[in-house]
Amino acid sequence: MLNSENKLTPDSKYLVLNASANKSVDQSVLTNLYLPIIGRGAVQLYNLLWSLSVSDHNRLILHKHFELQSILDIGIDKLLRYRRKLEAVNLLVTSVSLTSPDSYVYSMREPCTATEFLKTDILSILLLGRVGEDTYNRIVARLFIPMPDVGQVKNVSASLLDVFQIPENSVKNIPGPVNIAKQTISGNSAELNHLYLEASKEEFDFNLLLDILENSYVDAASVKAAQPLILSEYSLYGIDEIKMGELIKKATNLNTNKLNQKSLKFIIARDFTQPQVRVTDSINKNPEDDADAQQLVQQFDQPTQQVIQISKENAPISFLKQIKDQKGGMVTAGEQRMIRELVSKGLLPREVINVLIYYVLIGIGNSTLNQNLVNTIADNWAQNHVTNAEKAILQVQKRTEEKQEKETQRSRRRYSSGGRRQITETLPDWAKKEKQQTKEASKKAKQSAEQQKTGPDEAERKRVNEELAELRKRKEKRGEN
Numbered sequence: 045m046l047n048s049e050n051k052l053t054p055d056s057k058y059l060v061l062n063a064s065a066n067k068s069v070d071q072s073v074l075t076n077l078y079l080p081i082i083g084r085g086a087v088q089l090y091n092l093l094w095s096l097s098v099s100d101h102n103r104l105i106l107h108k109h110f111e112l113q114s115i116l117d118i119g120i121d122k123l124l125r126y127r128r129k130l131e132a133v134n135l136l137v138t139s140v141s142l143t144s145p146d147s148y149v150y151s152m153r154e155p156c157t158a159t160e161f162l163k164t165d166i167l168s169i170l171l172l173g174r175v176g177e178d179t180y181n182r183i184v185a186r187l188f189i190p191m192p193d194v195g196q197v198k199n200v201s202a203s204l205l206d207v208f209q210i211p212e213n214s215v216k217n218i219p220g221p222v223n224i225a226k227q228t229i230s231g232n233s234a235e236l237n238h239l240y241l242e243a244s245k246e247e248f249d250f251n252l253l254l255d256i257l258e259n260s261y262v263d264a265a266s267v268k269a270a271q272p273l274i275l276s277e278y279s280l281y282g283i284d285e286i287k288m289g290e291l292i293k294k295a296t297n298l299n300t301n302k303l304n305q306k307s308l309k310f311i312i313a314r315d316f317t318q319p320q321v322r323v324t325d326s327i328n329k330n331p332e333d334d335a336d337a338q339q340l341v342q343q344f345d346q347p348t349q350q351v352i353q354i355s356k357e358n359a360p361i362s363f364l365k366q367i368k369d370q371k372g373g374m375v376t377a378g379e380q381r382m383i384r385e386l387v388s389k390g391l392l393p394r395e396v397i398n399v400l401i402y403y404v405l406i407g408i409g410n411s412t413l414n415q416n417l418v419n420t421i422a423d424n425w426a427q428n429h430v431t432n433a434e435k436a437i438l439q440v441q442k443r444t445e446e447k448q449e450k451e452t453q454r455s456r457r458r459y460s461s462g463g464r465r466q467i468t469e470t471l472p473d474w475a476k477k478e479k480q481q482t483k484e485a486s487k488k489a490k491q492s493a494e495q496q497k498t499g500p501d502e503a504e505r506k507r508v509n510e511e512l513a514e515l516r517k518r519k520e521k522r523g524e525n
Contacts, residue, residue: 051146052124054110062097062152069094073155076183080174081167082129088116089126090135097152106147121427128426132390133167158187165273165309166388173381248278249285256289266302267292273305277312279387279394282359313380348437355398355433360387363398364413367405379413386418391426399436400425407440 069091079087092115096107112123130136134153141147155161162168162184172180250271254264267274274288283291295308344352355363360383361375368375386397400421404410410417421443430436 052109052120053146054108054113054120056109056146056148057106057144058109058148058150059104059106060093060097060100060150060152061102062094063102064152064154065098065101067154070155070157072187073158073161076187077158077161077167077171078133078135078155081170082133082135083126085116085118085122086126086129089123090130092116093136093150094152125423125427128391129389132388166276166384169381169384170388173385248275250274253285253289253292256285257292260289260293261298261301262292262296263300263302266296270303270305270308273308276388277309278359280359280361280384281312282362283312344434344437351399351402352395352433352437355395355402355436358398360394360397360401364401364405367401371405371411373411376412378415382413382415382418386422392422393431395433396425396430396436397422399433399440403440403443407444 074087074090089112092112109120109123113120116123118126127136127138131138135155136153137151139149139151141149156164156167161171171183175183253274254267257264257267274292277283278288291308291311292303295305295311296303297307354366358366361380364379364383365375383397383401386392387394392400400418401413403421404413404417425436425439428439430439
């Protein structure tokens with residue numbers, strides 16, 4: 045997959061394809077089930093692209109992204125973010141031209157039916173985490189109208205062959221136009237593939253799991269029916285085929301020999317312990333990422349390299365549990381829902397999610413994962429195209445340095461505002477004259493106060509002594525003459 049998202053500009057070209065352009069979108073499903081997950085902006089982008097696909101009618105008409113920006117009044121970064129959300133829930137498939145990297149092909153996908161949506165564990169869990177149990181139950185009640193009990197009845201409807209006669213030769217030898225139509229439909233099918241939300245088949249060998257359970261009492265059909273659930277649990281916990289087989293046996297009803305999917309989810313969530321298995325990612329991966337990772341890892345110290353290695357080898361919830369065990373804590377139900385949501389969005393590889401967990405619980409020192417903080421960091425990393433653990437560590441270092449710089453600047457401001465400084469007094473002339481007069485008045489008042497302290501006798505004695513001294517001087521002057 046080419047990583048050309050950095051090149052997306054308002055002038056980038058795109059065309060819209062839609063194999064279901066002759067159908068209308070089920071807005072009830074879109075607003076009740078998809079909107080709480082992907083948000084209003086992404087839904088508006090989807091409806092706009094769908095309307096363009098109806099107008100274009102698969103005639104390969106080129107558009108520019110500036111057109112989408114102008115209609116939705118959004119920037120190119122937000123447009124990209126909305127597009128990725130549509131891709132994550134399989135409402136849109138994005139392809140890039142190999143000959144013209146700045147040209148995109150947007151293939152529209154119909155929303156799931158309400159039944160398909162709620163039967164897809166990842167989507168259903170994600171919706172529940174977004175809206176809460178009460179609202180979730182009200183949504184289900186709105187979309188599924190219960191049928192009234194009409195008592196005991198017998199189906200007496202006519203069958204197709206009761207009403208219509210079809211030549212036996214036509215059934216045995218299908219006419220050419222019918223075969224051609226079937227091939228056309230098959231080639232242009234926009235059939236939903238929900239397994240893209242789960243682990244890829246290259247990571248988890250489902251056939252090996254069936255071979256492991258072949259000689260057991262477990263009904264194989266019930267295991268195949270639970271394939272989406274099994275693959276999603278692998279994505280979250282990293283449980284290998286052997287361990288998964290053991291858990292399936294525990295969750296199987298011994299009376300019917302059928303796997304109980306609710307029991308399997310409960311058992312795994314209650315005590316998820318698994319061998320160390322290497323979990324690989326298919327999200328946003330390309331050879332350039334691997335080359336960058338090999339170069340980046342050399343610049344980290346040994347403890348950081350160990351964190352990166354562990355992040356690559358563990359599933360997110362397994363990684364979270366190891367940290368909680370070391371801290372003497374427990375994984376909460378809210379934290380499990382949070383990690384499920386991050387994994388199901390498909391915006392970040394699992395190793396990046398693990399580094400995020402490590403940063404929040406160890407780097408910052410939080411006791412639990414905070415929903416707002418985790419979402420803020422995850423959104424920032426997704427926009428900065430963090431595709432491996434090494435790049436995630438760089439983002440952590442950058443975030444830490446920015447935080448320290450802000451603290452330093454804040455400390456400097458507090459010091460400069462609270463410290464004393466010398467102020468040189470500069471007064472105008474009128475103020476100087478007034479100040480001098482005030483000083484003189486103060487001096488006279490002080491002298492007067494001293495006289496009052498000496499009393500009348502002391503003042504008289506002083507006067508007499510001064511007169512005697514004056515007479516003595518006169519007498520001495522006459523004697524000299």
